[in-house]
Each structure stands twice: as C-alpha cells, then as structure tokens.
Amino acid sequence: xxxxxxxxxxxxxxxxxxxxxxxxxxxxxxxxxxxxxxxxxxxxxxxxxxxxxxxxxxxxxxxxxxxxxxxxxxxxxxxxxxxxxxxxxxxxxxxxxxxxxxxxxxxxxxxxxxxxxxxxxxxxxxxxxxxxxxxxxxxxxxxxxxxxxxxxxxxxxxxxxxxxxxxxxxxxxxxxx
Numbered sequence: 218x219x220x221x222x223x224x225x226x227x228x229x230x231x232x233x234x235x236x237x238x239x240x241x242x243x244x245x246x247x248x249x250x251x252x253x254x255x256x257x258x259x260x261x262x263x264x265x266x267x268x269x270x271x272x273x274x275x276x277x278x279x280x281x282x283x284x285x286x287x288x289x290x291x292x293x294x295x296x297x298x299x300x301x302x303x304x305x306x307x308x309x310x311x312x313x314x315x316x317x318x319x320x321x322x323x324x325x326x327x328x329x330x331x332x333x334x335x336x337x338x339x340x341x342x343x344x345x346x347x348x349x350x351x352x353x354x355x356x357x358x359x360x361x362x363x364x365x366x367x368x369x370x371x372x373x374x375x376x377x378x379x380x381x382x383x384x385x386x387x388x389x390x391x392x393x394x
Contacts, residue, residue, distance in 0.1 A: 235275055238284045242271040279340070287336040294328035319367070326363070330356065 227233060247267040249255075256262055274280045301324055305317050334356065 234281065234285070238281055239271045239275045241284065241288075242274050243267045246270050283336065283340060286339055287332060290332040290336055294325075294332050297328060298325050323363075323367075327360070330359070 244267075247263055250263040250266060251260070256266070274284075298321065301321055305314065305321065309317050334352075
C-alpha cells in the first residue's frame with residue numbers, strides 16, 4: 218500500500234474531516250483549561266469538557282468546514298513565512314537580522330489578514346455590497362495605518378553601534394534639529 222492509497226483510505230473514513238479537526242479543538246480547549254486552571258486542576262474534568270466541546274463543534278458542518286478551510290490557508294501562509302525566514306537566515310548578515318525580523322513579523326501579520334479575510338469571503342461573510350465595494354480600500358487603510366504606526370511609535374533604542382551622535386551624546390537622525 219502506498220502513501221496515496223493510505224491517505225485516500227483515511228479521507229474516505231473521515232479522518233481529515235472529523236477526527237483531525239476534533240483533535241485540534243480538543244487540544245486547544247484542553248490547553249486553555251489546563252493552563253488557566255479556571256475549573257480547578259482536575260485533568261479528568263478538563264478532558265470531558267474538551268471532548269464535549271470538540272464533538273459539538275465538529276457536529277456542526279459550518280464550523281467543521283471553517284476549520285478545514287482556515288487551516289488549509291494557514292498552511293500556505295506558514296510556508297510563505299518559512300521561505301522568508303530561511304532566505305533571511307541564509308543571505309542576511311547577523312548584524313542586520315534584527316531589522317529584518319520586523320519585516321518577517323509584518324509579513325506574518327499580513328498573511329494572517331489574508332488568511333482570515335479569504336476564509337471569511339469563502340463563507341460569504343463579506344457577501345454584502347459594502348464589502349465588495351470597500352473591502353480592498355479598508356484593507357489598504359489598515360496596512361497604511363500599521364506602517365505609519367510602526368514608524369511613529371517604533372522603539373527608539375540607544376545607538377550601541379556608535380553611529381552619529383549629537384551634542385547630548387545620543388543618536389540624532391531627525392531632519393529637524
């Protein structure tokens with residue numbers, strides 16, 4: 218039996234449609250209950266509650282389809298981010314990687330927006346005329362606002378590399394002196 222036949226057998230048995238999403242929901246809920254100890258430290262209670270919630274979520278076809286859709290898109294986004302991280306690690310010198318990390322985080326945030334927006338669009342949650350007309354503009358405004366916010370409120374660390382220094386001994390890169 219080859220791997221393709223095995224995956225097709227699992228697909229026909231519902232492993233990818235029911236079992237995997239249920240395990241994911243179970244692990245997520247169990248992790249939250251165990252970490253927060255909101256219902257005490259009894260692991261048995263956490264297991265029962267997590268199983269019940271997982272089965273209730275998987276029972277609803279819309280929730281199950283949403284989980285399958287969003288994690289399919291998330292896999293593509295993770296692959297894009299992973300390629301960017303690998304290329305950064307290979308070609309960027311260690312002294313410049315801190316600046317590139319901000320770009321990788323920004324790419325991750327942008328991928329998150331696209332994954333969520335495209336998944337919601339698939340389920341016609343943005344099916345109104347307003348989203349058809351203004352959705353792209355809203356996304357562009359959020360992106361521009363994020364860039365402006367990152368520039369305006371970005372951290373101002375001291376100049377440890379010993380670059381240009383003003384009279385006060387701190388780095389002075391502003392055109393308004």
